[in-house]
Amino acid sequence: MTYLDYSESTLRETDAYWTAKEIQQQPETWAKTLQMLEENKPQIDAFLQPILAKKDIRIILTGAGTSAFVGASIAPAIMKQLGVRVEAIPTTDLVSNPHEYFQADVPTLMVSFARSGNSPESVAAFECAEKLLNDCAQLAITCNDQGALFKCCEGDNKLALLMPEETNDRSFAMTSSFSCMLLTALYVFCPSDNFGQDLALSINATSALLKTYNLMLKSVAMKKFTRVVYLGSGVSKGLAQESALKLLELTDGQALSSYDSPLGFRHGPKAVVNSDTLVVIYISNDPYTRQYDLELLAELQKDQEVGQILSVTAKDDPVFKQGECIMLDGVANVNDTFLLFPFIVCAQMYALQHSLAIGNTPDNPSSSGTINRVVQGVNIHAL
Structure with missing residues (x-):
């Protein structure tokens, strides 16, 4: 069996097997996730309808690290779809500064994203919301039915949605877990008649x-850029943030990565650009937004x-140059x-290839061992 054009033996030798497998499996897991969601649609609707009908409902999308970026990616779309207050606030902010973020008298639905559900902040944010909010509903979207967060979601005004078992990634970096939780949030909050199509x-x-x-991305990775910038507008800005983290994680910080919107990039962050910089631009399909993306591309050229x-x-578009464009079909x-x-998936593929190009081990990328799959050493203090 091969994954991303590498044999299983090569991937195991380079400690990249699970990362490659979990990147490649995603199209199949998305179809499986959709099927599971459709089977559970009556339960989801029964939970959400009375909550979303409340006047002045506030939706908080939360998680830590990659899980937080699920919310950052999807928040603009949910706000547009529902016309309510939607905010992506990481658990790492909610737990350290709960009184600044929670508003006691505002009806709130907190949506928690978590691969394992065992990060200390996941449960702590859940408990803070229960203590500080007078009208609180909790929705957990997670990949682990044995996780602490999943087990918290029992009782009234609580629901846990479980992703397919294989999305509880065994690799260090979150790949299929991220995309399947993103898909679930999109299905739950932004339904459409053409969703399946x-x-x-x-x-x-x-x-x-x-x-x-894959071979093109491998060729780019072999140049071993020490600076990589991801740019995206709207929903793609949150995705750019996750893309930057993926590269930082898998290269153990040897490739310094950052993110921004194409418009925001001009206001100072563009100073990072030099001959050792790769800039990745996610181009919007929206005709209006696309103009800004293409103008920044032309400026960089x-x-x-x-x-x-x-x-x-x-x-x-005529602005795209041969060898510098990935055209999606x-x-x-x-x-x-x-x-x-x-x-x-493009960002994940590149991060894996860059990690291998510099001789790192994607499944266990932290050479010092100080960065772990599930964060350790966090003390949760009483409110």
Whole structure:
């Protein structure tokens, strides 16, 4: 069996087996996740409908690290869909500063994302919400039915949605867990008549990406850029944040990565650009937003300061240069939320290839052992 064009023996020798397998398995896990969600739709609707009907309902999307970036990615889409107050606030902020973020008299639905559900902040944020909010509902989206967070969601005004077992990633970095939790949030809060069709297009585009562009991404990774910037507008900005973290994690910090929006990048962060910088731009399908993405791309090309630019897009344009563009198949007409899936797989593939190019071990990337799959050493203090 091969994953991302590497044999299983090679992947085990380089300590990259689980990361590669869990990246490649995602199109299948998305289809499986959708099936599970459709089977549980009556329960989901019965839980959510009375909550979302409340006047002035506030939705907090939370998690730690990669799990927090699920919320950061999907928050703009949920706010647009529901027309209510939606905020992505990491558990690491809620736990350290609960009185600044929780508003006692505001009805609140807290949506917690967690791979294992065993991070200290996951349960602590849950408990803070229960103590400080007068009207609180809790929805957990997690990959582990043995996790502490999953077990907390019993009783009134609580619901836990479990992802397929294989998404409880065994590798250090969250890959399929991230994308399946993202898919679940999109299904729950942004339903549409074409949801299944659009997801099928996204699945097909990602499957083609995995087959067509892996060698290209490997070639870019072999240049061993020490600075990598991910840029995205709207929902893609949160995804850019997750993309940057993925590379930082898998290279053990040897590739310094950052993120921004194309417009925001001009206001100072562009100073990072030099001949040893790779800039990855997620290009929006929205005609209005796309203008800003393409203008920044053209500006970087004109400056001739950057080491390499890599655009990821579903629509062609004269500004794209050969060898600097990943063209996604069949998703030119989908909403940007459905581009998030091939976008993140592209970032995961690159992070794996860069990690291998510098001789790191993706499944266990922390050479010092001080960074762990589930964070350790956090003391939770009483309110």
